[in-house]
Amino acid sequence: MSAIPYALTDTVLVRFHLDRSEDLTGVSGTGTVAGGVIFPDGTVAMRWFTGTSSTAIYDSIDDVLEIHGHNGATVVTLIDADARGRAS
Incomplete structure (x- = not known):
């Protein structure tokens, strides 16, 4: 099961951002530290x-x-999800 509840569709890209409350490494800071997109096949x-x-590609969120x-x-x-975590 995924760490976040979202449902992928065949065509919808789901935008997101990473919000960090504490920077354990002292590199990226706190607040909104990154943004991206989840592709329909789960690639990020x-x-x-x-x-x-920097920009990176991952197999999944x-x-x-x-x-x-x-x-x-x-x-x-x-960003692109309704209250139940479904892609909107």
Whole structure:
């Protein structure tokens, strides 16, 4: 089961941003630190909003949180989803 409840469709891209309450590494800061899109097949493209910006591709949003979640200090905020987490 995914770390966030969302339903992918065949055509809808779901935008998101990462919000971080605590920066455990001292690199990316707090607040909204990155943004991206979840493609219909679950692949994620993400861009960091840090001083040294970078763009990365991940197999899933779960992988993003596994790598960058900081043990719960980072959450994914879906932009294109309704209240039940479905792509809108």
